[in-house]
Amino acid sequence: MNASxxxxxxxSWINTEGKPLVIAGPCSAETEEQMLETATQIKEEGFAHVVRAGVWKPRTRPGSFEGMGEAALPWLQAVKQQTGLPVAVEVATPQHIELALKYGVDILWVGARTTVNPFNVQELADALKGIDVPVLVKNPVNPDLQLWVGALERLNQAGVKKLGAIHRGFSNAQEHKYRNSPMWNIAIELKTIFPQLPVIGDPSHMAGKRAYLYEIAQRALDLHYDGLIIESHRDPDKAWSDAAQQLTPAALGQMLHDLHVRKESYGSDYASQLEIIRGKIDNLDRELLETLANRMALVEKLAEYKRDNNVAAYQVDRFREVLETRAGWGRSLNLYPNLVDELFKLVHMESIRKQTEVMNQVNA
Known part of the structure; x- marks a missing residue:
C-alpha cells in the first residue's frame, strides 16, 4: 500500500520524559465529584500524562447511558485546574469538536463507530481545518485496515499533524476470551505503513474484563507501542458504563509499575547476535518459499490431470483431509493450531485458484 x-x-506535542504515554480516566464523566476525585487519585499515583473521560457515548441501543454531554465539559476544566494534567475526550460530530475546544479540551479522539464511516470522518476533518489540536483515531469496529488508514489520511490532509492511532481491538464472532479481538497483525501492518505514526494500545476495550488488562498492556509494550489508554474509576463496580473493565487509580498504578518496558536500542554485541539469528530465519523463509513454489508446480500437474479426466478442481473430502492431517502434523511439532489451520486454508484455496486457472486456460 502506497501511503504517507x-x-x-x-x-513534540506531549512530554512523557521518554516513557510510554499513559492516558487514564473513567469510561464516562458521571458527576463533577466523580471526575475530580478520580483525576486527583490518578494525579497522586503519578503515572498518567493525560486524563480521559467519555462525554458523548455512542451506544448500540437507545436507552443506554449516552454520556452527560456539554454539561460534563466544565468538570474537565476543573480537572485541568486541579491536577495540571491535560484532558482528552471522544468526538463524533463537528459540534462535539466545537464544544470540546470551547471548554479547553487538549486532545481529541475519534471512536471506533465513527472511524468506520468515511463521511463522518470527513466531516470531522473539515471541522478541524486550521485547528492545532492532537487527534487520536481508534481502529474501526470491524477488522478493516483500509478504513483506519483512510481516516488517518483524511485528518492529515485537513492539516492535522499531531496525529496518532488507538488500537482498541475488533469485533469478532470467533473471539471468546476478550471483549474485542486484538488482531495484533492489523496494528502491526498499520505501523509498517506509517512507521512514524504513534500507536496507543487500549487494553480496556480489548479485554472487557480487568483480569485481562495486564496481559494485553504488556503485549502492547512488547510490540513497542507508544503508550496506553486505560479506563480508571474511583469505584469501578459502581461505574455507569463498562464497569467490568475499569480499575481504581491505585490498582492501575500498580499494574503499570509491574509492566516491563522493552528497550528500543541495544549494544553492538546484541546487534551482532541478532543479525546471525535473523540471517538463519531469512534462509528458512527462502526455503519455505521455494518449497511452496515446488508445491504449486505439482498443483499445475494435478490440474492438468483433473482436466483430462473431467474432474472438478475442488474436492470437499480432500480439503477436510488436508486440514485434519496438517493439524496433526502441526501438533506433533508444537506449532500453534490456528497458525497451521489458517496457513493451509490459504494454501489450499490458492491451490484451487491455480487449478481453475490452468483448466480454464486450456479450455478457452
Missing part, C-alpha cells in the same frame, strides 16, 4: 502521513512526532 505528514505528521509531528509524539514528543
Amino acid at each position: 502521513l505528514d505528521i509531528l512526532p509524539l514528543s
Whole structure:
C-alpha cells in the first residue's frame, strides 16, 4: 500500500520524559465529584500524562447511558485546574469538536463507530481545518485496515499533524476470551505503513474484563507501542458504563509499575547476535518459499490431470483431509493450531485458484 502521513512526532506535542504515554480516566464523566476525585487519585499515583473521560457515548441501543454531554465539559476544566494534567475526550460530530475546544479540551479522539464511516470522518476533518489540536483515531469496529488508514489520511490532509492511532481491538464472532479481538497483525501492518505514526494500545476495550488488562498492556509494550489508554474509576463496580473493565487509580498504578518496558536500542554485541539469528530465519523463509513454489508446480500437474479426466478442481473430502492431517502434523511439532489451520486454508484455496486457472486456460 502506497501511503504517507505528514505528521509531528509524539514528543513534540506531549512530554512523557521518554516513557510510554499513559492516558487514564473513567469510561464516562458521571458527576463533577466523580471526575475530580478520580483525576486527583490518578494525579497522586503519578503515572498518567493525560486524563480521559467519555462525554458523548455512542451506544448500540437507545436507552443506554449516552454520556452527560456539554454539561460534563466544565468538570474537565476543573480537572485541568486541579491536577495540571491535560484532558482528552471522544468526538463524533463537528459540534462535539466545537464544544470540546470551547471548554479547553487538549486532545481529541475519534471512536471506533465513527472511524468506520468515511463521511463522518470527513466531516470531522473539515471541522478541524486550521485547528492545532492532537487527534487520536481508534481502529474501526470491524477488522478493516483500509478504513483506519483512510481516516488517518483524511485528518492529515485537513492539516492535522499531531496525529496518532488507538488500537482498541475488533469485533469478532470467533473471539471468546476478550471483549474485542486484538488482531495484533492489523496494528502491526498499520505501523509498517506509517512507521512514524504513534500507536496507543487500549487494553480496556480489548479485554472487557480487568483480569485481562495486564496481559494485553504488556503485549502492547512488547510490540513497542507508544503508550496506553486505560479506563480508571474511583469505584469501578459502581461505574455507569463498562464497569467490568475499569480499575481504581491505585490498582492501575500498580499494574503499570509491574509492566516491563522493552528497550528500543541495544549494544553492538546484541546487534551482532541478532543479525546471525535473523540471517538463519531469512534462509528458512527462502526455503519455505521455494518449497511452496515446488508445491504449486505439482498443483499445475494435478490440474492438468483433473482436466483430462473431467474432474472438478475442488474436492470437499480432500480439503477436510488436508486440514485434519496438517493439524496433526502441526501438533506433533508444537506449532500453534490456528497458525497451521489458517496457513493451509490459504494454501489450499490458492491451490484451487491455480487449478481453475490452468483448466480454464486450456479450455478457452
